[in-house]
Amino acid sequence: MTWKPIARVANIPSGTIKACRIENIPVALYNLDGEFFATHDICTHAHACLSDGYLEDGKIECPLHQGLFDVRTGKALSGPVDADLQTFAVRIEGDEVLVNVE
DSSP states (O other): OOOEEEEEGGGSOTTOEEEEEETTEEEEEEEETTEEEEEESBOSSSSOBGGGSEEETTEEEOTTTOOEEETTTOOEEETTOOSOOOEEEEEEETTEEEEEOO
8 A cells, every 4th residue: 555645633523524635636635523434525426625615513515416425435325326436545654544446
């Protein structure tokens, strides 16, 4: 696995999302009460940035058509989305958030 630093823990408050890029891959980074998750940032239904969406209870709502995904698993939860999101492994080292996009 190749871990890439993507953000600082201190720069992503709990309950927020940060849009990032790793090797030209758009990544949405989520802080759920101090636990970090990463998914592909583009909705599987239409070309919308999930990092612009609404995050609540571990679910991200697409800002375009209100489809829901579980940010922990990438699972599509409600229409119109029917394809799951790609997820990425995340780990914390000190104050750095690292993500593996392989």
